[in-house]
Amino acid sequence: MSELRVKRDPEGTRRRILEAAAEQFTKFGLAGARVDAIATVAGTNERMLYYYFTSKEGLYVAVLEAMYAQFAEREGSLDLSGLQPSDAIRKLAQSIWTHLRDNPQWLNLVNNENLHEGRYLERSSRLRETISPVVDLLRAILERGASEGQFRPGIDPLDFYVTLVGMGYYVVSNRFTLEAFTGRNYAEQRNHESISRLHVDMLLSYLRPDSRTMD
Amino acid sequence: MSELRVKRDPEGTRRRILEAAAEQFTKFGLAGARVDAIATVAGTNERMLYYYFTSKEGLYVAVLEAMYAQFAEREGSLDLSGLQPSDAIRKLAQSIWTHLRDNPQWLNLVNNENLHEGRYLERSSRLRETISPVVDLLRAILERGASEGQFRPGIDPLDFYVTLVGMGYYVVSNRFTLEAFTGRNYAEQRNHESISRLHVDMLLSYLRPDSRTMD
Amino acid sequence: MSELRVKRDPEGTRRRILEAAAEQFTKFGLAGARVDAIATVAGTNERMLYYYFTSKEGLYVAVLEAMYAQFAEREGSLDLSGLQPSDAIRKLAQSIWTHLRDNPQWLNLVNNENLHEGRYLERSSRLRETISPVVDLLRAILERGASEGQFRPGIDPLDFYVTLVGMGYYVVSNRFTLEAFTGRNYAEQRNHESISRLHVDMLLSYLRPDSRTMD
Amino acid sequence: MSELRVKRDPEGTRRRILEAAAEQFTKFGLAGARVDAIATVAGTNERMLYYYFTSKEGLYVAVLEAMYAQFAEREGSLDLSGLQPSDAIRKLAQSIWTHLRDNPQWLNLVNNENLHEGRYLERSSRLRETISPVVDLLRAILERGASEGQFRPGIDPLDFYVTLVGMGYYVVSNRFTLEAFTGRNYAEQRNHESISRLHVDMLLSYLRPDSRTMD
DNA sequence: CATGAATGAGCTTTCATTCAT
DNA sequence: TATGAATGAAAGCTCATTCAT
Numbered sequence: 001m002s003e004l005r006v007k008r009d010p011e012g013t014r015r016r017i018l019e020a021a022a023e024q025f026t027k028f029g030l031a032g033a034r035v036d037a038i039a040t041v042a043g044t045n046e047r048m049l050y051y052y053f054t055s056k057e058g059l060y061v062a063v064l065e066a067m068y069a070q071f072a073e074r075e076g077s078l079d080l081s082g083l084q085p086s087d088a089i090r091k092l093a094q095s096i097w098t099h100l101r102d103n104p105q106w107l108n109l110v111n112n113e114n115l116h117e118g119r120y121l122e123r124s125s126r127l128r129e130t131i132s133p134v135v136d137l138l139r140a141i142l143e144r145g146a147s148e149g150q151f152r153p154g155i156d157p158l159d160f161y162v163t164l165v166g167m168g169y170y171v172v173s174n175r176f177t178l179e180a181f182t183g184r185n186y187a188e189q190r191n192h193e194s195i196s197r198l199h200v201d202m203l204l205s206y207l208r209p210d211s212r213t214m215d
Numbered sequence: 216m217s218e219l220r221v222k223r224d225p226e227g228t229r230r231r232i233l234e235a236a237a238e239q240f241t242k243f244g245l246a247g248a249r250v251d252a253i254a255t256v257a258g259t260n261e262r263m264l265y266y267y268f269t270s271k272e273g274l275y276v277a278v279l280e281a282m283y284a285q286f287a288e289r290e291g292s293l294d295l296s297g298l299q300p301s302d303a304i305r306k307l308a309q310s311i312w313t314h315l316r317d318n319p320q321w322l323n324l325v326n327n328e329n330l331h332e333g334r335y336l337e338r339s340s341r342l343r344e345t346i347s348p349v350v351d352l353l354r355a356i357l358e359r360g361a362s363e364g365q366f367r368p369g370i371d372p373l374d375f376y377v378t379l380v381g382m383g384y385y386v387v388s389n390r391f392t393l394e395a396f397t398g399r400n401y402a403e404q405r406n407h408e409s410i411s412r413l414h415v416d417m418l419l420s421y422l423r424p425d426s427r428t429m430d
Numbered sequence: 431m432s433e434l435r436v437k438r439d440p441e442g443t444r445r446r447i448l449e450a451a452a453e454q455f456t457k458f459g460l461a462g463a464r465v466d467a468i469a470t471v472a473g474t475n476e477r478m479l480y481y482y483f484t485s486k487e488g489l490y491v492a493v494l495e496a497m498y499a500q501f502a503e504r505e506g507s508l509d510l511s512g513l514q515p516s517d518a519i520r521k522l523a524q525s526i527w528t529h530l531r532d533n534p535q536w537l538n539l540v541n542n543e544n545l546h547e548g549r550y551l552e553r554s555s556r557l558r559e560t561i562s563p564v565v566d567l568l569r570a571i572l573e574r575g576a577s578e579g580q581f582r583p584g585i586d587p588l589d590f591y592v593t594l595v596g597m598g599y600y601v602v603s604n605r606f607t608l609e610a611f612t613g614r615n616y617a618e619q620r621n622h623e624s625i626s627r628l629h630v631d632m633l634l635s636y637l638r639p640d641s642r643t644m645d
Numbered sequence: 646m647s648e649l650r651v652k653r654d655p656e657g658t659r660r661r662i663l664e665a666a667a668e669q670f671t672k673f674g675l676a677g678a679r680v681d682a683i684a685t686v687a688g689t690n691e692r693m694l695y696y697y698f699t700s701k702e703g704l705y706v707a708v709l710e711a712m713y714a715q716f717a718e719r720e721g722s723l724d725l726s727g728l729q730p731s732d733a734i735r736k737l738a739q740s741i742w743t744h745l746r747d748n749p750q751w752l753n754l755v756n757n758e759n760l761h762e763g764r765y766l767e768r769s770s771r772l773r774e775t776i777s778p779v780v781d782l783l784r785a786i787l788e789r790g791a792s793e794g795q796f797r798p799g800i801d802p803l804d805f806y807v808t809l810v811g812m813g814y815y816v817v818s819n820r821f822t823l824e825a826f827t828g829r830n831y832a833e834q835r836n837h838e839s840i841s842r843l844h845v846d847m848l849l850s851y852l853r854p855d856s857r858t859m860d
Numbered sequence: 861c862a863t864g865a866a867t868g869a870g871c872t873t874t875c876a877t878t879c880a881t
Numbered sequence: 882t883a884t885g886a887a888t889g890a891a892a893g894c895t896c897a898t899t900c901a902t
Contacts, residue, residue, distance in 0.1 A: 010861065029330055031247035035897055045863055046898080056897065110392055111326040115244060118391030158397055159410045163417070166385030171377065174384070176333030177325055181346045182373055195374045198421075202378070206417040223880060225886065250872060260888060261873080271872065440882070459760055461677035465876060475884055476877080486876065540822055541756040545674060548821030588827055589840045593847070596815030601807065604814070606763030607755055611776045612803055625804045632808070632851040636843075653901060655865065680893060690867060695894065 014052050016042040021049075022063045026105035029112045030060050030120075061120050064113065067106055074099055075134045085145030086204055092138065093203065097168035097196055101187070107173040135161050142207075151207040160203075167199040229267050231257040236264075237278045241320035244327045245275050245335075276335050279328065282321055289314055290349045300360030301419055307353065308415055312383035316407060322388040350376050357422075366422040375418075382414040444482050446472040451479075452493045456535035459542045460490050460550075491550050494543065497536055504529055505564045515575030516634055522568065523633065527598035527626055531617070537603040565591050575637065582639040597629040659697050661687040666694075667708045671750035674757045675705050675765075706765050709758065712751055719744055720779045730790030731849055737783065738845055742813035746837060752818040780806050787852075796852040805848075812844040 020042035024033040035056055039046040053059035078095055080088040100107065113121055138157045145151030171178065171186040179185045186192055235257035239248040250271055254261040268274035293310055295303040315322065328336055353372045360366030386393065386401040394400045401407055450472035454463040465486055469476040483489035508525055510518040530537065543551055568587045575581030601608065601616040609615045616622055665687035669678040680701055684691040698704035723740055725733040745752065758766055783802045790796030816823065816831040824830045831837055 013861085029244055029246060031244060032330075034895090036895090047863060047900095048861085050898070051861080108330055110389065111330065114389055114391045115247075115323055115326065116391075118395050121392060121395045156409075156413070158399060159413050162386065162393060162397065162401075162410065163382065163413060166381060166389075167378065169389070170381030170385050174325065174329055174381075176329045176331075177336060178377065180333050180336045182377065184373060186377075194371070195377065198371070198374050198378060202417050202421040205420040205423070206413075208420070223886065228886080249870090251870085262875095262888060263886080265873065266886075443882085459674055459676060461674060464874090466874090477879095477884060478882085480877070481882080538760055540819065541760065544819055544821045545753055545756065546821075548825050551822060551825045586839075586843070588829060589843050592816065592823065592827065592831075592840065593812065593843060596811060596819075597808065599819070600811030600815050604755065604759055604811075606759045606761075607766060608807065610763050610766045612807065614803060616807075624801075625807065628801070628804050628808060628851075632847050635850040635853070636847040638850070653865065658865080679891090681891085691894080692867060692896095693865080696865075701893065 013042075013044055013048055017044065017049055017052060017059070018062060018066060021059050022067065022109075023105070025060055025063050025112070026108040029108070030057075030116065057120065061123055064109065064120060065124050067109055071099070071103075071106065072133075078134070078137070080137065080141065085141050085148065085150050086207070088141045089145075089203060089207070090200055092134075092141070093164055093168075093200055094196070096165060097199075100165075100168045100172050101192060104172055104175070104187070107169065111173060145207065149209065152209040155207070164203060167202075168196075171195060228257075228259055228263055232259065232264055232267060232274070233277060233281060236274050237282065237324075238320070240275055240278050240327070241323040244323070245272075245331065272335070276338055279324065279335055280339050282324055286314070286318075286321065287346070287348075293349070293352070295352065295356065300356050300363065300365050301422070303356045304360075304418060304422070305415055307349075307356070308379055308383070308418065309411070311380060312411055312414075315380075315383045315387050316402065319387055319390070319402070322384065326388060360422065364424065367424045370422070379418060382417075383411075386410060443472075443474055443478055447474060447479055447482060447489070448492060448496060451489050452497065452539075453535075455490055455493050455542070456538045459538070460487075460546065487550065491553055494539065494550055495554050497539055501529070501533075501536065502563075508564070508567070510567065510571065515571050515578065515580050516637070518571045519575075519633060519637070520630055522564075522571070523594055523598075523630055524626070526595060527629075530595075530598045530602050531622060534602055534605070534617070537599065541603060572637075579639065581637040585637070594633060597632075598626075601625060658687075658689055658693055662689065662694055662697060662704070663707060663711060666704050667712065667754075668750070670705055670708050670757070671753045674753070675702075675761065702765065706768055709754065709765055710769050712754055716744075716748075716751065717776070717778075723779070723782070725782065725786065730786050730793065730795050731852070733786045734790075734848060734852070735845055737779075737786070738809055738813075738848065739841070741810060742841055742844075745810075745813045745817050746832070749817055749820070749832070752814065756818060783809075790852065794854065797854045800852070809848060812847075813841075816840060 017038065020038045021033070023041065024038050027033070033056075035046055035049060038059070039049055042049075049056075049059060053062055075096070078092065080091060083091060135157055138161050142151060142155050142157055142160065146153040146155075171192070175185065175187045184191055186195060232253065235253045236248070238256065239253050242248070248271075250261055250264060253274070254264055257264075264271075264274060268277055290311065293307065295306060298306060350372055353376050357366060357370050357372055357375065361368040361370075386407070390400065390402045399406055401410060447468065450468045451463070453471065454468050457463070463486075465476055465479060468489070469479055472479075479486075479489060483492055505526065508522065510521060513521060565587055568591050572581060572585050572587055572590065576583040576585075601622070605615065605617045614621055616625060662683065665683045666678070668686065669683050672678070678701075680691055680694060683704070684694055687694075694701075694704060698707055720741070723737065725736060728736060780802055783806050787796060787800050787802055787805065791798040791800075816837070820830065820832045829836055831840060
């Protein structure tokens, strides 16, 4: 917006619309966002929005795809080679949680998508593969840990991954209602670190081979 | 709707509006819900909605209050006396998770409230006390477990509670996006039980006094 | 409103509604006034308003009648006996102008009635006689002045009366737009007195028998 | 309305809306006028009204400005050069009164604005200068008349102007209530001429230098 | 590629009024 | 006599979208 405007700049216009839409959809949801506001923020007019994305919903799907792509790229570039299994888990968790904490708008979009029962996600093509690399990575770590006798065997990597992500997701996504009820703001550095320590502890306690005897 | 309609029934009208609003707000969010649809579902006309709740937002706040009250009532009535500490944790977790899984609309409302950064929750009065009874209960269990040498000492009950709730919350709230990416539907009995088992295991592993040496 | 409320007080209720209606109609006009606001100000409910006055328009007509009656009563009680013709004119004018200045809301009502082309005034019965006593009074003064050689003869008392009233009416009724354009506020004592002096001068100059030669 | 419609005609659309609004606001006042009716009369839809004028009130202010501008233009083009002072007064008065009589809707708008205590007039910018040219003109006439010994000296031109305008304003603006009470219709040619003669006589009688001795 | 003008449907809200007790 | 509950119509305004240039 504040950047220098070129007269005919198709790619730039498209990109600015997408960025503005991302901002508005994450702030207000699909129903709450205004086409008019998106155009204004993008520094163009409503017509262009339809020119490039066909409809409000089309634009919403485009934003969804872009954000998932961005998220996947970030997770895919994680290098855990040469680490002890427990350290690898630690680093993986911290990486994901930090990313979530630093991109809370992203969570709004995901929540919105769940409100719509995933309808728009289905509409998009390239997806499923988005998540698998990280789960594969995790599977490898768990297997290595088990074979080395450090982790308990037989853990489902997908459930474990979902649990790990959920720990970071919940405290960020629900930071406002949580603060209202607990008086504790989990977006604050101190509180976030403190509960993250708890979460790492919990994950690693669970992975210990002897802990299994308890249940 | 299908219930017998009495001609003059202020309490009934009010209640039906509230129920219809709860349904619509949880389905579509504050912005997405239509006043007109709420009135129709409630079997009355739009005017009554303003008669009883002043505005759409006023109605939203009323729904929010009602749902939180309902949630608190349910959690408050939990009886864990006479149970071993670890069994008490198990029962508490199962109770909360079951409740969450059976009331997914409730989570939509909470997510919506987080989208609004908790603005409407602030507007309501009676709150904070809603959560404390359960946390007090949990604190007592943790202390008893620690004094009996079964749990590690020094655990923050609030962080532990948030973690516990979050485990159940995340898989239910995000069931649609999770299914899109993992192919696994956590609303299904089998998957829900399986990951719940993982979560209980994890909580109890963490609580074991010797697990602490690991980190 | 602030007076002591009796439980069953038909006359009081009716009177309070009428007073509240007068206030609201003069402030906002017929279209702008709100039935709901009238009831609130009157300290009763909307239903009573319909009980006593049938409709909003019925109430408006009642207010109109009441205010005209009040105005007529005031003018009718004027005693000009024993005064020199020119002094009688002076006193008559001052009396009317002061009354207008002190009851600007009344003018709003009259303007409103003119906006409606006098439709509601027609609906009322006892009227025409309202004005005649003052005009009769004025006619008598003019005739006496003429027969005594102080006033020019042949003046139409009705036109003269209309002119006289209009002088006071215009500066009060249009005080806001006049101030916006002239910067002079004719509701202020000083300005009102100054222009009133001009008006009296003008009326009396015109009445002088020799002034007629000029035209 | 009945004119030929061009498909894309921004200026025309804007103008037609303004004209329709002027008609409706003068007929029914700000509160009484209907946005829907304005759009229909303008031969467009309600949306365009907001497109060009932001809100109903915005449109009202635009109408106000347009009508004042029109009024000012008309008065500004008056040529009184080469006339005897008394004839100049006569011509000025006749010009203003005729204009008022021929544009009674304009008076409705002014009355409406006074009902609103001039709130919307304030909102507008260019104003004060609207009236001054005519007052300057009048001041010059009065001074010339005084220096030539035809008029009494020391007359305040602003008060004199207000009085002059008021004479024409009152009988037109209040023609309906006046007819209800006096039975005389001042919009009719005969009656209007008759009272106008009285008014001119009165103004000139007052201006005569010797009339001043009377008071 | 870009944009101002135009549209109709639908939104939340308010209105005057009537019903039932 | 008094009042809370109920209503339908319509108000002002906003929405996503399309047309014409």
